[in-house]
Amino acid sequence: MTAPADALDQLRRYAPDVVEPDDFDVFWRDTLAGAAAHPVLVDVRPERTDLRLVHTWDVTFAGFGGDRVRAWYTRPAGTDAPLPTVVEYAGYGRGRGLPHERLTWPVAGYAHLLMDNRGQSGQYAVGDTPDRHGAPGGPWPVTWGILDPRDYHYRRLITDAVRAVDAARALPGVDPTRVAAVGNSQGGGLALAVAGLVDGLAALLTTAPFLCDVQRAVTLTDVAPYGEIGRYLAVHREAEEAVRRTLSYVDGVSFARRATAPAHFGIGLRDTVCPPSTGFAAYNRYGTGTGADPEAREIHVYPFNGHEGGEALHVRRQLRWLAATLGAPPAAGRA
Template sequence: VEVFEVHYDSLDGVRIAGWYCLPRHRTAPLPAVVFYPGYISEPTFPKSHAAKGYATFGAAPRGKLRSNSQVNPGYPGLLAHDIIDRNTYAYKGFYVDAWRVIDFLLEQPEIDNSRIGIRGSSQGGALTLLTAAMRPEVAVAAAGAPYLAGVMDAIALTNTYPYQEINDYLRQHPDSRDAIAATWSYYDCHNFVDRIRCPIIVNIGLQDNVCPPETGYEVFKRIGSTDKQLYPYDGHAHDAGSFHHEAVIDRFFAQHLQPQG
C-alpha cells in the first residue's frame, strides 16, 4: 500500500489535509472509499481497505490534522462555536471540507468516478449523510450512529457531550434558544437527507446515550433513497454494533464498488 499526505483548499482559504492510500499493485481505474472522522478523533489511516483494492481517503476537516493552526475551536467547543449566526457557524466550513474530498477524488486519474463510496460513524456518520445528500457523485454510503440529526430534540434526550455543549451555551445565554434553532435549521441532517439517492445503510445502537436512537430512526425515515436499510443493534450504545457491522459494510461496498483486491 502507498500512503500520501494530501492537501486541498476549502472555504475561506483554509488548507485541508488528509491521508490518501492506494494499492501498490493496481490497475486503474479504482473504486474509492472516503472515511469521515468522529467528533474528537483525528482522521483514520485507511491502509487496510487500500489493501482490499480501494483507493481510500481519511478526511480531516478543519481543526484536525494540519489545519488546526488555521481553525481550532477546540473539543469541546466546535458544536457551539459561533452558533447564533448561520453565516459564520463553525460547521459551515466543516461541511464544505467534507464535500471537497469528492472534488479531490474526481481529479485523480486512477479513480473510477462512478465508484465512490463514503462512510463514517457519529460525526463521521453525519458527514456521510450530508455528503451523500449534497454530492450526487457518491455511489454508495454507510452511516453509523449519525450525529447532528434532530439536534434540538437530541439536546433534550441526552445529557452527554458533545450535545451538552449546546445546553452549556444555553445556560449561559438563555435567550439564545430561538437563534440556535434558526441556525440549526440550516445545518441539521434532517433537512438534507431527502436528497440522498444512492444505496445507503445506517446502523444505530439502541442504548446510545450520545446520539439518541430516536434521532437515528427519524433521520433514516427521511432519507430519500429507495435503496436503504437500517441496522438497529440492541445491547449496543454509541459503538452502534460496529464490531458486528463492519462485515456488513464490507459486503455492501464490495457489492456496489467491486474492488479488484
C-alpha cells in the same frame, strides 16, 4: 434496558418534519459555489509509511473559502487501475491521525481518502488542519460560531466534506463514478450531509450519525457533543432562538431527504451520544424528497449496544454491502 419490540416498531416509523429554513437550498448552493471557485487539489505528495501492501499520499485540498484541508490518500499496492473509492470522515474531536491507523478500506481493495477535521485535533487523535475563522460562540467545536449559520463551524466542516469528494474524484487511480461517503458519529453526520449535497454519489455508509433531528437531540442527552450545546445555552439563556436557527441549516434529516445514493445505516439502541431515534429520523426520511428507491437503503440495529454499535460485525456487513453495491474492487496485481 434494550428497547422492547413495540418501541423498536415506533422507531422504524419515526419520521419527523424537522425545522427547515426557507433558504436552506440557497444557503448551501451559495456556500458550495464559493468553495468551488478554488481549484480543488493543492498538493499531493508521497508519504513514507513503512507499509508494503499499501501506498499513501499526503493530500492538501481547498475546502471552505479555499482554506487548505489535509487528508490521507491510501490505496493498495500493486495496482494502477481506477478503483472504487471510500471518502471517510472522522469523529468529533479527532484529526486524520497517522496514515496507518485506518487501513480497512485500502486493505479491502478500495482507494481511501481520510479527511482531517479542521480545528478539532487533540481530543482523541491528532490532525493538521486549523480552523482560522473565529466568531462568537462557546469553547467547544460544536458551539464555534453557533449564533449565526454563516459563521458556524459545521458550515465549514460540511463544505470541507463535500470538497473531499471533489478532491478524491480528481486524484489519480480513482473511478469518479464509484465514490462512497463513509463515517461514524460526527463522521456519519458529515457523510449524510455529503449524500444530500453531492451529485452522483455512489453510496453512503453512516453509523450513529450526529446532527440528526438536532433540535430534539439537544433535549434528549447531556452527553457531548449535544451536551456541549446544552451547557452553552445554560449560560447564554437568551441565545436559544439564534442557536436553533443555526442548527436548522445543518440537520442531517434535511440532507437525508435530498439524498439519492444507496445507503447503509447502523444504530445502537443504547446510544446516549447520538440517541437512536435521531438516526432513525434520518433513515426514515432518506430519499423522500428525491423519489429515491427505498429498497436501496438498509439499517442494522444493535439492541444491546451504545455508541459503539456493531463494531467489527457491522464493518463486515459494510464491506459486503459496499462490494455488492459498487462492485468488488480488483485484486491487487490486476489491471
